[in-house]
Amino acid sequence: MNGSQRLLTVALALGAVGLAGMGLAGAVFAQPQAGAQSGLVFRNTITGEAMDLTEGKPGGRDTPAVKTFFQTGKNIYIDDKSCLRNGESLYLTSCSGCHGHLAEGKVGPGLNDNYWTYPANTEDTGLFATLWGGANGMMGPHNEDLNPDEMLQVIAWIRHLYTGPVKDALWLNDEQKKNYTPFKEGQHFAKDAPGQCKPLAD
Numbered sequence: 768m769n770g771s772q773r774l775l776t777v778a779l780a781l782g783a784v785g786l787a788g789m790g791l792a793g794a795v796f797a798q799p800q801a802g803a804q805s806g807l808v809f810r811n812t813i814t815g816e817a818m819d820l821t822e823g824k825p826g827g828r829d830t831p832a833v834k835t836f837f838q839t840g841k842n843i844y845i846d847d848k849s850c851l852r853n854g855e856s857l858y859l860t861s862c863s864g865c866h867g868h869l870a871e872g873k874v875g876p877g878l879n880d881n882y883w884t885y886p887a888n889t890e891d892t893g894l895f896a897t898l899w900g901g902a903n904g905m906m907g908p909h910n911e912d913l914n915p916d917e918m919l920q921v922i923a924w925i926r927h928l929y930t931g932p933v934k935d936a937l938w939l940n941d942e943q944k945k946n947y948t949p950f951k952e953g954q955h956f957a958k959d960a961p962g963q964c965k966p967l968a969d
């Protein structure tokens with residue numbers, strides 16, 4: 768190899784590294800978009816605008832439940848006792864002041880019956896969008912106090928509080944409808960209830 772050949776080889780090698788680097792950087796930047804494009808698009812309950820799910824409280828975005836939910840709209844926490852236990856506690860902190868301990872309604876509407884101001888809330892994807900982006904007036908966005916995984920836990924608890932006719936529980940599949948028993952006051956789940964959700968930090 769003479770001098771200029773050597774230079775050329777070095778330049779080619781550097782070029783290859785540079786291209787690989789760009790490819791990597793491109794992949795990193797493209798990730799959130801790719802996720803949103805290949806998964807479901809969640810739209811603000813009031814404005815219909817697509818929402819950016821990377822904003823808000825960090826964490827809780829890469830759990831199996833959230834990944835499944837973003838792809839299919841199915842909330843696999845719905846009948847998991849460990850998640851219901853967490854969901855109750857998160858609901859009591861963030862929601863019950865306005866919606867009531869049993870979601871029976873206070874300044875905010877009841878969430879435990881079959882009447883919905885926004886019919887999209889009969890699907891867990893609609894409920895998620897309402898929690899994430901808020902609705903009108905005092906119903907602000909909750910993506911600063913709850914991350915997506917915690918929202919799925921709250922949604923599971925709200926569905927658990929439902930006392931309306933089972934035929935209107937559109938969030939349940941046929942199998943879940945068969946096994947459904949209406950919520951009775953005082954039904955809580957123990958700290959050591961087994962399941963997918965770790966106990967919340969005290």
Ligand code: HEC
Nearest residue numbers: 861862865874875876883884885888897902903905906909
């Ligand atoms: C400061 C009071 C307040 C808090 C806190 C609050 N909400 Fe609301 N919520 C409201 C009001 C008022 C409405 C009615 C808004 C509307 O109709 O657009 C509402 C509406 C809703 C709706 C739409 C119901 C329907 O019939 O379609 C859902 C679902 C909901 N809230 C869930 C929650 C959850 C879950 C939390 C806790 C993460 C929460 N809210 C926290 C006041 C509140």
